[in-house]
Amino acid sequence: MKPPAIRRQRNVPAERRHREGRSQERGITMVLVAIAMIAIIAMAALSIDVVTLYLAKEEAQRVADSAALAAAKVISLSGITGAPNDSTNWALICGGPSSPASQAANAVGQQSTVGSIASIVSITYSAGGSAPSLTCAGFPFATGVNNPMVTAQVTRAGLPTFFSRIWGNTGNTVSASATAEVFNPSNSGNVGNVATGSITPVQPRCVKPWIVPNRDPLYAFPVGGNYCDQAGGGACQTLVNTSTGAITHPGISTGGSSTNGVIGETFWLEPNCIHTGGRCTPRNTKPQANYWNTAHQAWLELPPSLEYEPGEAPTTTPVAIPSSCNTGRPYEEAVAGCDQATVYQCGVQHSSAFPPNQVDLNENPSAGTNDTMNGVKCLIHQTSETDTTPDGQDVTNLTTYPFQILPGANDPLTKFGLASTTPITNSSSVVSLPIYDSDVDTIAGSGTSPVTIVGFLQVFINLVDPWGNVNVTVLNVAGCSNGTGTDPVGNPVGGSSPVPVRLITPQ
Secondary structure (H helix, E strand, C coil), X not given: CCCCHHHHHHCCCHHHHHHHHHHHXXXXXXXXXXXXXXXXXXXXXXXXXXXXXXHHHHHHHHHHHHHHHHHHHHHHHHCHHHCCCCHHHHHHHHCXXXXXHHHHHHHHHHHCEECCEECEEEEEEECCCCCCECCCCCCCHHHCCCCXXXXXXXXXXXXXXXXXXXXXXXXXXXXXXXXXXXXCCCCCCCCXXXXXXXXXXXXXXXXXXXXXXXXXXXXXXXXXXXXXXXXXXCCCCCCECCCCCCECCCCECCCCCCCCCCECCEEEEEECCCCCCCCCCCCCCCCCECCEECCCCEECCCCCEEEEEEECCCCCCCCECCCCCCCCCHHHHHHHCECCCCCCCCCCCCCCCCCCEXXXXXXXXXXXXXXXXXXXXXHHCCCCCCCCCCCCCCEEECCCCCCEEECCCCCHHHHCCCCCXXXXXXXXXXXXXXXXXXXXXXXXXXXXXXXXXEEEEEEEEEEECCCCCEEEEEEEEEECCCCCCCCCCCCCEEECCCCCEEECCCC
């Protein structure tokens, strides 16, 4: 009789049984490794999907920020914030998808590709707590909207994925939004998006050292056939209200006139200095508009014109100027370049401002030094100061609104092939000027005098003549009070414009 099988198993050597067990374990390990490899590959693919979506989200946010800021910049440069109740012209700037502000935002959105395909940009507008809409035509104009807001919504669908394709998902969608505000401080204590009851100050950068009196040379005149500030013509109205910061004559005019408002006015800025000598000898104890030379019974410059005082330029901090400009005195460099060292503190009385904003009569910006002429020619690319028409600088079209800025023959963009008929939004001819409280401040006959800045003019420089007279067109006005009555509060709003644009969405 054969022995039982189990007994035969007992006779198998222990070493052999150990080898057989290890062989079985080796098969299980290979299965586990295969499963682990699948998991690792899946995690790697998933991480690629996550990183792809994360980068697409970040890019979408950058597109949204840029689109909102682009639309806001168009609104700021258009000067429409200086016409808070002009619903017709508001509709021309941000009145729907075909408006300049919306087109600028979409142009920025289409330049950036999220996931290799252009993103879809949706632009809406709002103001003063109003509900967002596709157009700004419905703003509550009766309350005087000065600070419109632009919201850009960016959406990108069908982003390519890898791991999620296993479940049949062929694409994902990312979206982002950003809101930018166009902040005009004028009357900001009473209207707009600021409801503090106090006026919010602004501090634009690179302000030109032409301190202008609070006088509008085109409003109101004529009186009895005479211009304002001429004998018998009455006094010119102010540019801004020194109590509320509101614009005195809001609205938009065409053709360089003042028919419907201060925006679009064209006049001459002329130095309140005699045309000889190395220092400024004032012609008038107070700068005037449309100055009538009584001694010679003639206009110093054909009206409309506004006298300005030279501002104090930095002497220790270098001013960034274009390499093509000859290095001149600090005042000339401040005209030709970007003076960031001088901070014009709008809405702060000169008695408490530190450092103070000062008129500096040690400089003669007229024909005594030619500093204004040389600085402006370099700044705006003007070829000759004797030409009465543009000869290389950028130009404006004032016949219809919205106004257009066209590149001149000497503009760097033209030299790179941009057509002279293509409107541009950036120009070195667009500058900011401080407005001082000329009804209160007294200018000494020599040396420096502190002044209170009550607002800013944003102007387009058309040309300069041999005597330092500068022909300008008003693009926007910002008022911020004189620091009495309703005091400015909080941190000032900065930027390259007196009507700055800023992102107000949390980042």
